[in-house]
Amino acid sequence: DRADVFVSNVRPEILESFGFDDTRLRARNPRLVYARVTGYGENGPDRDRPAYDIGAFWSRAGIAAALTPPGGDPPYQRGAIGDHVAGMTLAGGVAAALLAREKSGAGQMVTTSLLRVGVFVLGWDTSATLRLGIPATPMTRTSTPNPVISCYRAGDGRWFWLLGLQGQRHWPDLLRAVARPDWLEDPRFATMRSRRENCPELVRLLDQIFATRPLAEWGAIFDRAGMWWAPVQTTEDVVRDPQAIAAGAFVDVPQPDGTHIPGVASPVDFSVDRWQPQGPVPEVGQHTEEILLELGYEWEAIAGLKERGAIP
CATH class of the missing domain: 3.40.50.10540 (Crotonobetainyl-coa:carnitine coa-transferase; domain 1)
Structure with missing residues (x-):
C-alpha cells in the first residue's frame, strides 16, 4: 500500500x-x-x-x-x-x-x-x-547500398568499420586516406548511385588496399584524413579498451570477503546523484525475512510460510 x-x-x-x-x-x-x-x-x-x-x-x-x-x-x-x-x-x-x-x-x-x-x-x-512494401533483406559487404559504411579487413587480419553514413560527405575523406583522388572523377564511383551499382568492384579494390597495412596504421591514417571508423572488437578487446574504461563501462563489485570482482556498469550516470554498487549480489531469498518484517509479519507467520514452501 x-x-x-x-x-x-x-x-x-x-x-x-x-x-x-x-x-x-x-x-x-x-x-x-x-x-x-x-x-x-x-x-x-x-x-x-x-x-x-x-x-x-x-x-x-x-x-x-x-x-x-x-x-x-x-x-x-x-x-x-x-x-x-x-x-x-x-x-x-x-x-x-x-x-x-x-x-x-x-x-x-x-x-x-x-x-x-x-x-x-x-x-x-x-x-x-x-x-x-519492401522486405528487410540482409546486407552483405558486396550488396550494401553504401560501401562507405561497411566492414573491411586490414593487413593484420583485424576487421574495422568505415562510418561513411553520409556517402558524398565522407567519400573525399576516404579517398584521401587510401590515396585514390582519381576516384572522385571515376564514373564507377563518383556518386552514391554509381557506388551502389558497382559495389562489388569497389569493395574488391578497397580490400586490396586495406590488406597492405595493419589496422593500427590505417587507424592513424583515417584520423589524419578525417575518415570516421571504428574497430570490430571482441569482448576481450572491449574489457581492455581504454575508452570503454574511461567511459565508466565497468565497475568493481564488493564481495562478502572484502574483495572486489569486475562487473558491467549501468549505462546511465548522474552528475549529482552518483551511484556505486552497495554490496555483493544477494543470494536467493536473502532479504525475504527482512522485507516481511518491514511489512508487519510476525516471526511465527514467516515460519509458517517457510514450512509451506511459500518462501525459501
Missing part, C-alpha cells in the same frame, strides 16, 4: 490468479505506478503465451530473419539482448508515469512487451515494409 511502483514480468493470467492485477492493486493504492513487461502484449490471441526474448524479440519481431544471409541459418541471439532493451524501455515509461503523477496525483499502468520492443528496434526496416 505504500509502494510507488509495482514491477512484474509475470504473464497477466498468472498475476490475476494471485490478485496482483492492475485493477485490484491500484484500487488499494491509487498512486501506484503498475509496470509490466510481457512477451507479446496486453491484448491479442497470444497475450498469455510464454516467451523469452529470443522468441518474441529476436525471432517473431523479424530481427533474426533480417540478419540471415540467403541460404544461411538464422543467427543466434546473444544472451538477454531483448531483455535489456525491454527493461530500459519499461524504466523510461515508469519515470514518465512518476512525473505525470506529480501533476495528477494518480498512478497508472505502464506496459511494454518483448514483441513491441523488437518491432521498434527493427523500426528502420519495418517502416520500409509498412510504407513501401
Whole structure:
C-alpha cells in the first residue's frame, strides 16, 4: 500500500490468479505506478503465451530473419539482448508515469512487451515494409547500398568499420586516406548511385588496399584524413579498451570477503546523484525475512510460510 511502483514480468493470467492485477492493486493504492513487461502484449490471441526474448524479440519481431544471409541459418541471439532493451524501455515509461503523477496525483499502468520492443528496434526496416512494401533483406559487404559504411579487413587480419553514413560527405575523406583522388572523377564511383551499382568492384579494390597495412596504421591514417571508423572488437578487446574504461563501462563489485570482482556498469550516470554498487549480489531469498518484517509479519507467520514452501 505504500509502494510507488509495482514491477512484474509475470504473464497477466498468472498475476490475476494471485490478485496482483492492475485493477485490484491500484484500487488499494491509487498512486501506484503498475509496470509490466510481457512477451507479446496486453491484448491479442497470444497475450498469455510464454516467451523469452529470443522468441518474441529476436525471432517473431523479424530481427533474426533480417540478419540471415540467403541460404544461411538464422543467427543466434546473444544472451538477454531483448531483455535489456525491454527493461530500459519499461524504466523510461515508469519515470514518465512518476512525473505525470506529480501533476495528477494518480498512478497508472505502464506496459511494454518483448514483441513491441523488437518491432521498434527493427523500426528502420519495418517502416520500409509498412510504407513501401519492401522486405528487410540482409546486407552483405558486396550488396550494401553504401560501401562507405561497411566492414573491411586490414593487413593484420583485424576487421574495422568505415562510418561513411553520409556517402558524398565522407567519400573525399576516404579517398584521401587510401590515396585514390582519381576516384572522385571515376564514373564507377563518383556518386552514391554509381557506388551502389558497382559495389562489388569497389569493395574488391578497397580490400586490396586495406590488406597492405595493419589496422593500427590505417587507424592513424583515417584520423589524419578525417575518415570516421571504428574497430570490430571482441569482448576481450572491449574489457581492455581504454575508452570503454574511461567511459565508466565497468565497475568493481564488493564481495562478502572484502574483495572486489569486475562487473558491467549501468549505462546511465548522474552528475549529482552518483551511484556505486552497495554490496555483493544477494543470494536467493536473502532479504525475504527482512522485507516481511518491514511489512508487519510476525516471526511465527514467516515460519509458517517457510514450512509451506511459500518462501525459501
